[in-house]
Amino acid sequence: MDVLDTATWESRAAALAAELTAAGVLHDPAWRDAFAATPRHLVVPRILDGPTTLEAGDPGWLDAVYADEALATQTRTAGDGPAGREIASSSSSKPTVMVVMLERLAPEPGHRVLEIGTGTGYNAALLSHRLGANNVYSLDLDPELVDAAHEHLTVAGYSPHLATGDGSQGWPGEITFDRIIATCAVTAIPPAWIDQLAACGRIVAPLDAGAAGPLMVLDKTADDEVSGRIDPFPMLFMPMRVDVTSPFGPGKQPSAAATAIPHYGTTPVDPATLLNRPELALFLWLHASGLTLGGSAEHGVVVAQRGLARAEVDLTPLAEGTWAVRQSGPYRLWDTVEHAATLFEALGQPDAARLGVTALNVAGKQFIWLDDPDSNHSWPLLNSGS
Template identity: 35%
Template sequence: MSDMSSERQALAARMHEAGVFAHPGWRRAVEAVSRELFLRPGVFVPDTAGRWSPVPVDRISPALAYSDQSLVTQLDNALTTEDVTEAVCGAPTSSSTVPSLVVGMLGKAGIERGHKVLEIGTGTGYSTALMCHLLGAEAVTTVEVDPDVARRAREALGAAGYAPRTVTGDGLLGHPERGPYDRIIATCAVRRVPDTWLRQTGPGGVVLATLGSWPNGAGLLRLTVRENGDADGRFLGHTSFMQARAQVPPPVAGDLAARTAEADSDRTTDLSPSLLLGGGMPAFLAQLTVPGSQVIRASGLGTVLVDAERGSFAQLLPAGEGWRVRQSGPAALWDEVEAKVRAWRAAGRPGIGSVRLRVTAEAHVYRIGDHPALRWRH
């Protein structure tokens, strides 16, 4: 048995011990699909200086290829290991996601033989291959927005012996030509569930996606589509995925210092802005409350919550034992966040599994239990 093969079997065994597999078919898929084929032309690994060091595919060790970790394959929407020879700075924009997370999501989506599946975000194609192994390639459609990423995934899938329908385009639009689907699964994060996904899912079908727009605090959502096209569901846990490119908030134009120079209100709060950055329920609630916002930390400006689309900001600065809050624009962003977090605390700090969502053509309606202050819509 080759080193790659033995490491693949070992990864499957570890995932089995951890209870990752919803049924034995997924273990067989992990044992059969060669992850190294989906790491071409190579991966980037972080160094101690906060940069990314390139590791060409022929230097990827079996232990790295079958480690249960995310392996970055692209930086800044363009760079691959073919483009650089030394460590570089950049933001990851494509990766081979943690295998146990991928397989766990496939199980949580309830994917079974006989299902027709649409995958949003092909990425490297590894998760696509796992579904092809279980369902047969003819049952799988996958959409990738980045042409270069899509090309590499298509080549890797072919090398692995799979030929699903691969589409280059905006995954938020789905792929109606092959619908309706029994399952839609997204490997990118979205701020809102596109109504196109609901329209392309048959009654009783499931949409599984990550909802959230910040690096920390997003949630894994499972929705069941009803006969009338609405969908109901709940959050299964905290997770993190790269944002769907079409839903990345627009860059904050101009000088942040100039943007925050004048405020409509100025008050104090005992809630720390760290709740926006620390993950967990506070960050999760905050981003669902002000979903178009970005969190920016800038020297001398403290922590700034900016909603460029609504022209609003909330700036938090240290003030004694608390914080000073300066706000401006049509939306009082911190007031909205603060009210939600305080209501959540007063309700006993329920976990993410208590958050329900109904999606209609008009709105996303969230609720936590029967608390009036913990029911809101966007």
């Protein structure tokens, strides 16, 4: 099939826009037009699906392109040697997630927008359709991705400003933006974004909070400050990274588990009640960023891991209301989990909608708060790697 066969792709793009509308995520007619008119197939000529690769023209490729799915387009090896796992380092995000972000971004005609994470260029194409390519600036860490996006966007007829660089430094040059959208997840707001955000501007960025990453929607509240609520719409983004050869963010490379088990104790928290609860996972993350919590039915334990700190808790109680805990590593991780889980219950099991963020353009002066910025409950947002 000719990949430029417009009748074929246009009906699929229109069907995707209709699907997003029917699902109740796409409300703005201008974004509906953009999704119906933007040729995703021209920026995703190759889709990686595990060991399978779908190339332009392959059976099923066009259907996959216009499905409401994230499409992996690049992987990097995680871990050493040829046996290392392949992890996606770039993708075209799921259209549902893109719509939610673009509608929260709410750019107006004439607005200048910066996108961090060009990837395939599809989002830059949608923004270009809506705002005019001259108002769209997009950068990616990986020069190969920027080159490919440039080539594909040119064929599609869009010419936004593209650059290669570390998005945490903002756009290279003296310029301000009315809107900044990050399509990779961050653990804190890079100060450069606050500096480059115009008065009344808005930043939309996914919070890098593990499996439960919600969306920060922050408005400029002072020259040096942005503040706003967390949108609970669940979204999972790849992290903002500094190393183009790795799929991980700084400090996120999985570390070997410590083998020594120096501390045995007990906990009154039933470990089984902590699993598969996204709101609680986010709350635990606020107390211990990078924490992973998983159950191992085979070994009958729940394992909490954060860097070299590890805790294993038996699923079977020792006695009524008491579970055995083994902790190893540089500090007692379960003590933090136990404290956070108890506070979570005391505060009425707060979900992400009760959280907000205030960020100054100075590292270390950024925090997540509960209910309002002056609340007694707040937690620092830390830059990646800190």
